[in-house]
Amino acid sequence: MAKFKEREVESVQTENYEESEMGQLHSLHLSENGINNVRSKISTGPGLSHCMDCGDAIPEKRRKAVPGVKFCINCQEFNEKHNS
Numbered sequence: 859m860a861k862f863k864e865r866e867v868e869s870v871q872t873e874n875y876e877e878s879e880m881g882q883l884h885s886l887h888l889s890e891n892g893i894n895n896v897r898s899k900i901s902t903g904p905g906l907s908h909c910m911d912c913g914d915a916i917p918e919k920r921r922k923a924v925p926g927v928k929f930c931i932n933c934q935e936f937n938e939k940h941n942s
């Protein structure tokens with residue numbers, strides 16, 4: 859029973875993590891000032907299979923969650939911190 863619960867928590871955390879990434883994009887879309895920002899950062903298209911920065915493979919899940927993604931999650935976070 860306890861083991862089942864642990865697994866459940868793990869999967870919920872993973873989902874929340876991805877949802878928060880999507881949530882960020884959605885809230886940017888909602889703000890009028892954010893629209894241009896989002897468009898310049900995210901082009902439409904299938905995205906890249908490998909990070910433009912470090913060359914790491916970008917998981918398919920992430921490419922689906924972030925259309926036109928060009929960086930792995932590490933580089934994306936790094937870029938966002940340094941661009942803001």
Ligand SMILES: [Zn+2]
Pocket residue numbers: 909910911912913914929930931932933934
């Ligand atoms: Zn990278």
